[in-house]
Amino acid sequence: MELFDTAGESPWLEPIADGLVVLRRHALEPAQALLSAIDRVTAEAPLVHRMTPGGHPMSVAMTCCGEFGWVTDRQGYRYQRTSPETDFPWPPMPAVFRQLAQNAAVEAGYPGFDPDACLINRYARGAKMGLHQDRDEQDFRWPIVSVSLGLPINFQFGGRQRNERPRKILLEHGDVVVWGGESRLNYHGVLTLKAGEHPLTGPYRYNLTFRRAR
Ligand code: SIN
Ligand code: FE2
Numbered sequence: 001m002e003l004f005d006t007a008g009e010s011p012w013l014e015p016i017a018d019g020l021v022v023l024r025r026h027a028l029e030p031a032q033a034l035l036s037a038i039d040r041v042t043a044e045a046p047l048v049h050r051m052t053p054g055g056h057p058m059s060v061a062m063t064c065c066g067e068f069g070w071v072t073d074r075q076g077y078r079y080q081r082t083s084p085e086t087d088f089p090w091p092p093m094p095a096v097f098r099q100l101a102q103n104a105a106v107e108a109g110y111p112g113f114d115p116d117a118c119l120i121n122r123y124a125r126g127a128k129m130g131l132h133q134d135r136d137e138q139d140f141r142w143p144i145v146s147v148s149l150g151l152p153i154n155f156q157f158g159g160r161q162r163n164e165r166p167r168k169i170l171l172e173h174g175d176v177v178v179w180g181g182e183s184r185l186n187y188h189g190v191l192t193l194k195a196g197e198h199p200l201t202g203p204y205r206y207n208l209t210f211r212r213a214r
Pocket of ligand 1: 121129146155188189190207209
């Protein structure tokens with residue numbers, strides 16, 4: 001049994017590339033609090049499958065919290081202060097989110113990170129996210145902090161050009177990826193989520209992505 005029981009595991013740091021580290025199991029301890037906060041946010045601002053500018057519904061369901069939320073529709077990608085579903089401001093960023101993101105950034109070597117946007121992605125079996133750059137933010141000196149909860153998935157991390165062959169990194173429950181500096185504009189995505197059942201999230205994987213939008 002102990003072999004499979006990760007609840008007592010201590011976090012460790014895996015440097016992967018210039019500017020990119022994986023903080024393994026860093027979000028394990030607050031995982032339940034994070035998931036409860038996700039429930040509160042999604043009760044206020046529902047998870048939806050947004051349309052890409054090309055007119056295809058995304059396979060991940062998403063919502064946001066914090067001052068700014070990232071949205072996509074036929075008009076393109078952008079940050080905005082309100083949810084398109086409710087027309088109200090996004091729910092505030094829960095304290096447990098902010099603390100985790102700031103602490104992870106410090107651990108990864110990016111002190112002073114103060115996120116004003118958090119994107120919540122929910123992946124069900126078959127959902128994926130193609131290679132893309134995060135480049136709708138104003139100041140690329142700030143890193144991206146990305147938290148994985150629930151079912152495992154293969155993360156792809158490529159180079160600055162789309163055609164560079166990405167490396168594959170398995171992300172498990174509680175892992176936190178931080179990329180900035182030399183890696184900030186690198187292409188990344190995730191491969192298709194395989195069916196499974198996680199004790200805390202059931203058939204889903206959640207990803208929290210913290211950014212400084214403005
Ligand atoms: C993203 O790049 O926005 C999501 C990455 C992930 O789900 O791990
Ligand atoms: Fe991204």
